Amino acid sequence: MKSQRIQKLRAQSMDVQPTISEERAYLMTKFYQENEDKGYSVPVMRAKAFYYLMEHKALCFNDGELIVGEKGPKPKATPSYPEICIHSQQDLQILNDREKVNFKSEAETRKVYQEVIAPYWEGKSNREKIFEVVLPEWKEAYAAGVFTEFQEQRGPGHTVAGRQLFEYGMLDLQKRIAVSLEEHKADEAKCEELKAMHIAADAMMLYADRHAEALLELSQEENDVTRKAELEEMARVCGRVPRYAPSTFQEALQHYWFIHLGITNELNPWDSFNPGRMDQNLYPFYKKETEAGTLDKAWATELLHSFWIKFNNQPAPPKVGVTAKESNTYTDFCLINLGGVKDDGTDAVNELSYLLLDVIEEMRLLQPSSMVQLSEKNPDDFIDRAVKITKTGFGQPSIFNTETLVAQMVGQGKSLVDARGGGASGCVETGCFGKEAYILTGYFNLPKVLEITLHNGIDPRTGKPIGLETGELSAFKSINDLMDAFAKQVQYFAGIKIDGNNKIDTLFKENLPVPFLSLFIDDCIARGEDYLAGGARYNTTYIQGVGLGSITDSLAAINTLVFEEKSLTLEALNEVLAKDFEGEQELRLKMLYDLPKWGNDDDRADVFARQVFEIFHDAVTGRPTVRGGVHRINMLPTTCHVYFGSVIGALPYGRKAGVPLSEGISPVQGADTKGPTAVVKSAAKIDHLKTGGTLLNQKFTPAFFKTDQEIRKVSQLVRSYFTLKGHHIQFNVVDADTLRDAQKHPEQYRDLIVRVAGYSDYFNDLGEDLQNEIINRTAHGAF
């Protein structure tokens, strides 16, 4: 049950209009203008800028809240990061005016951007530098939609809090910094980095102190006795954390939240920083206090409700150059992890896991998103409870396989205990919480590479030769010849992408270190190295493959029509595709309805998924990064399957030009006709253990989940997929009629949240093409 104040705060959080705040950009600009000639080292300059920000940014207190602090000056006032990319007047106008996912800005705000912020950062922003350092081939492939680049508009973050974040205060960390400084005193670069970390910790304590003082004043003005006591307690809490390690449940939440604000203000690690294994990290506080009688379940719940609202108040930083359809969402990809196993491998589910599931269901907010890690050690009640929540239809929590997560990490060389302390973040990305920099760099358009292969290196959309000359069609005498040529093209484009990654990572490493974030990721302090320079214990860089279903069905179609039936030559097929099936309805119907398709447990198709997967894996995995780690793959699209589809012509499974690709490792929308067991059997045929995450989306109609007995069978479906080593599965439980109605009457469905791909979003905020794509995914309702 939500208390009255929580209901009010929740409504406020849902209704408030997102805006652009100039505050952060202005303060950073001012600091840089005044200090650029002081001769500070880069990390110290960054830390001092951070200190200046935390010293001057406005404080915000919302009526009735129990956890305090906003990223901007008020809820949903969203900062920008001109060091990374600059919002032009046109960008601000588009963000202001566009119908969906808009960010309003006042004339005064735009004026500050025009007169102060943009003039200073032009020529200095990281985005501009990126386009200077990458190869011409990189730019061609990027423009053609072969791959995208995450770091073009955001800082490489993508990591999650480990348990140790809750175990140390800033003073503890500064003591460790002092020890490390002593150890590395001969190494100037390391000393500068460590000094920067020390300053960043000071900045955080100052920020908390400012809250404590203001809260004390508020409490003195407060007439309501109950609220007065709350404000006094909040002032006490902010006076203690994060200076010292938290000692109560409330302190732990506030401690985390201050650090969250620090990390997301320092740079924009646009996506995912979150409390990680929340039921594990908070349990010691919960247990201690409930046993001592200083905390009851109701109060713990109310504190968590207030904490949840803080996340929802922070939309993701808006993008620039708004033509890209890549990812438009307010979601900032915080993914709370519940369940899984403890360090010793035993069942980690506890009382707090269930309480947090209640909170997820009651709050029903876009952010934070949530997932359950399901281990074979976890009780059935736990997974049943989670499935019951997904039945309410907002796509949370998604379900991950603990045994696969652990096996992936151990396979990557992590210690067993570190692996057990990890989980998944963002959409589905495997990571070692508190110990790993695992950075996503961009999506890779697998079907586009096939299209280029079928045109001997030329992009048929533009006529430009952007790939290798791997042979005319007449040279492909068998499907294997085609696969060999495709593999060469994948190698080639992956090589270009990786070259770009290493150059971009170098820019960040040299120009935009993150000493504050580095405080919380082992072993940055001990090594005296920044998170972005290889300071983390483990370093991984990911490229995300997109369109597995689409390319599998394309290859299955080519194999059947051209090489088995021989009813068509490759040349003739290309002509049919070039004219987008015009005059070829019979052939197209055959392609759509009569050929083998991924997702039906049909090896005639699934064999190609495996081959494509291995080709992509071999092209990427193991190639070194500048942080001392290696590149790896995962298979997830966010919303990029829509953009990638828009740059590809017709495909041989009957898909017309421009239509969205399949998402994640899911089947092509509507192609899975044999039900969910066949889908998961297919999905399990790729080697999930070689990835850092795969995404499988299943849509069910609500009728599927009516009784406890049915819910248990859905749970068993999940467990079965996991015995086959599947990584992740998520359910969209909403019927197509509802979605169609929501398209017609958006005003009646303002709160309709649907699962997109690894995250949930408001249906109304999705572009029409993405809305249609979601409707077209098979709803397994007839079973």
Place this chain on the structure above:
Amino acid sequence: MIRSQQPIAKGQQPTAKKMKGIIYDIKRFAIHDGPGIRTTVFLKGCCCDCWWCHNPESRSGDIMTYEKDVTLDGHAITREETIGEAISEEKLLKEILSDEVFYTQSGGGVTFSGGEPVQQKDFLIRTLKACKAKGIHTTLDTTACFSKSTLEELEGLVDLFMVDLKFIDRDLHKKYIGVDNEGILDNLSILLNHQARVWVRIPVIPDINTGDIDNILSFLSEHIAPEQVNLLPYHKIGKHKYQKFGIAYRMDGVEEPTDDEMLVLKQKFEKQGYKTIIGG
């Protein structure tokens, strides 16, 4: 509309030794056809002619082709579709085994449904034996409309019988089902009293068999109780199929039972001590 019927006559099936079976669907992740996650195999051909049958295309044992609408870019287009497939026992077993991991996880297995699966007795028995040899749990969803000797042949091959019980009243049965119910009730009696695992499935058709429910209860009370009673509320969803296949629809004017009516019935069965479930 049925456009053609292929000449695979019912009469040929039982004689040929390794005759293929005629099925019209294999449904994986069937969660209402017995315990756990199951694969349900629908065999074509039925001895009964229930007025409310949801699968009228299953009555004939023949393979049929008809016209089916598919959508292409939002437009309906007519394509030919075949209902019914001749399948070998080996191929069917492979299909069944492909979901073994789900059966193991959930305590599920295979369900043979129809039509009346026993219409293709030899094929059914061969496939049941093959499933048992692989340790797959077997369920038979049946009308029990077959001879006593057939029942004996099935012994040891079926782990769970799901038996339809529509009427006790002979005349009503004859009218709405098209066959006598004497042998059916005898078979059910044998199954119940021999402590086979039995789920009795009772369709609830307002005004057609609801007046016979007390007789059904009294019939059950004379036997060892079934493991479970399923009350299956009549649904109109089958109606469009009658139009599609050009079969006369005789259920116009019959309403679906309300949730309240179903609950009252459920309580009635529970009061007699039966574990009762509404739906499959």
